Amino acid sequence: xxxxxxxxxxxxxxxxxxxxxxxxxxxxxxxxxxxxxxxxxxxxxxxxxxxxxxxxxxxxxxxxxxxxxxxxxxxxxxxxxxxxxxxxxxxxxxxxxxxxxxxxxxxxxxxxxxxxxxxxxxxxxxxxxxxxxxxxxxxxxxxxxxxxxxxxxxxxxxxxxxxxxxxxxxxxxxxxxxxxxxxxxxxxxxxxxxxxxxxxxxxxxxxxxxxxxxxxxxxxxxxxxxxxxxxxxxxxxxxxxxxxxxxxxxxxxxxxxxxxxxxxxxxxxxxxxxxxxxxxxxxxxxxxxxxxxxxxxxxxxxxxxxxxxxxxxxxxxxxxxxxxxxxxxxxxxxxxxxxxxxxxxxxxxxxxxxxxxxxxxxxxxxxxxxxxxxxxxxxxxxxxx
Ligand code: BGC
Numbered sequence: 001x002x003x004x005x006x007x008x009x010x011x012x013x014x015x016x017x018x019x020x021x022x023x024x025x026x027x028x029x030x031x032x033x034x035x036x037x038x039x040x041x042x043x044x045x046x047x048x049x050x051x052x053x054x055x056x057x058x059x060x061x062x063x064x065x066x067x068x069x070x071x072x073x074x075x076x077x078x079x080x081x082x083x084x085x086x087x088x089x090x091x092x093x094x095x096x097x098x099x100x101x102x103x104x105x106x107x108x109x110x111x112x113x114x115x116x117x118x119x120x121x122x123x124x125x126x127x128x129x130x131x132x133x134x135x136x137x138x139x140x141x142x143x144x145x146x147x148x149x150x151x152x153x154x155x156x157x158x159x160x161x162x163x164x165x166x167x168x169x170x171x172x173x174x175x176x177x178x179x180x181x182x183x184x185x186x187x188x189x190x191x192x193x194x195x196x197x198x199x200x201x202x203x204x205x206x207x208x209x210x211x212x213x214x215x216x217x218x219x220x221x222x223x224x225x226x227x228x229x230x231x232x233x234x235x236x237x238x239x240x241x242x243x244x245x246x247x248x249x250x251x252x253x254x255x256x257x258x259x260x261x262x263x264x265x266x267x268x269x270x271x272x273x274x275x276x277x278x279x280x281x282x283x284x285x286x287x288x289x290x291x292x293x294x295x296x297x298x299x300x301x302x303x304x305x306x307x308x309x310x311x312x313x314x315x316x317x318x319x320x321x322x323x324x325x326x327x328x329x330x331x332x333x334x335x336x337x338x339x340x341x342x343x344x345x346x347x348x349x350x351x352x353x354x355x356x357x358x359x360x361x362x363x364x365x366x367x368x369x370x371x372x373x374x375x376x377x378x379x380x381x382x383x384x385x
Contacts, residue, residue, distance in 0.1 A: 035331035039071035045093030062318030107187040150197020156308035160287030183223040234264035259297035299382030
């Protein structure tokens with residue numbers, strides 16, 4: 001297909017998406033006349049995946065409090081990373097007459113029948129952070145620039161190795177360096193964006209020999225971590241160390257897509273004798289990246305154990321979700337800043353993407369403490385108050 005045609009096709013799909021959205025949304029004049037309602041009479045169902053990771057607790061709290069500040073009732077549910085639990089929670093929100101849903105899916109492909117029920121009741125659905133796939137019945141997507149997250153993680157790995165400087169210049173190191181690659185959960189659309197963004201930066205350096213992956217595991221299927229679990233990552237790292245590093249080969253860097261995974265990787269490395277600093281051990285801890293600026297990892301970055309993380313300000317994501325929710329409930333369309341990138345298999349979903357920020361040790365104060373995300377005491381203790 002020519003570029004022009006492809007563009008036209010995407011435009012057509014986007015237009016269909018927007019029409020479908022009008023049809024299912026609150027502004028359609030369908031079953032729910034929310035536009036004239038008092039917000040206090042409207043309930044928004046918020047479905048979050050898990051409380052085992054801080055970021056989702058922060059997301060849930062931020063969305064709930066900002067919606068309540070706008071006057072709405074909120075039904076916030078967490079599903080313990082269990083798909084049937086999340087399905088049942090959303091079914092119940094629909095049955096109980098929610099006026100709008102905000103959903104961060106556990107498995108992005110497992111909610112079709114719940115969202116069909118929502119559409120049948122004219123309930124608009126906002127996909128939160130993770131794209132819900134294989135359904136026409138989502139109206140909007142709020143997230144971060146997920147491809148940019150992956151690129152930033154890969155760049156942080158190169159900065160940690162000395163191949164690049166933090167401002168994007170050439171580093172003083174030349175390599176070759178041994179690295180291993182980790183990816184997130186394959187049922188989460190974001191995992192592909194992170195990994196593809198990272199490989200966009202790393203692949204040329206793998207191809208020219210600057211980076212070597214001794215395990216040979218460079219496919220996302222090989223690198224994946226089901227449900228993003230720390231223990232799963234730890235055990236894969238142990239297996240990689242036994243399989244590819246028992247002959248004296250030293251690992252220099254690990255691409256990790258999420259702080260919990262990073263901590264699992266670091267534990268495996270420490271158990272295998274990798275030490276915290278260059279001076280004290282022949283096996284210095286490899287450069288390990290991350291994501292989410294979880295407090296336990298921020299403390300590790302502060303101590304020089306983890307190299308970096310990607311900060312995604314969930315306060316801003318919550319704000320975008322609330323802005324979109326208000327628009328739907330008032331009978332309008334939320335404003336998208338991306339109508340091309342996120343094809344969920346059925347349609348291109350109008351999206352609002354937020355920027356991300358890389359945090360190294362030197363950035364903790366300016367990015368995380370000065371903005372009020374954490375206090376200096378929390379960074380010190382590694383625990384959120
Ligand atoms: C989110 C990441 C998070 C991961 C694990 C992804 O969908 O975008 O911020 O690290 O899930 O919870």
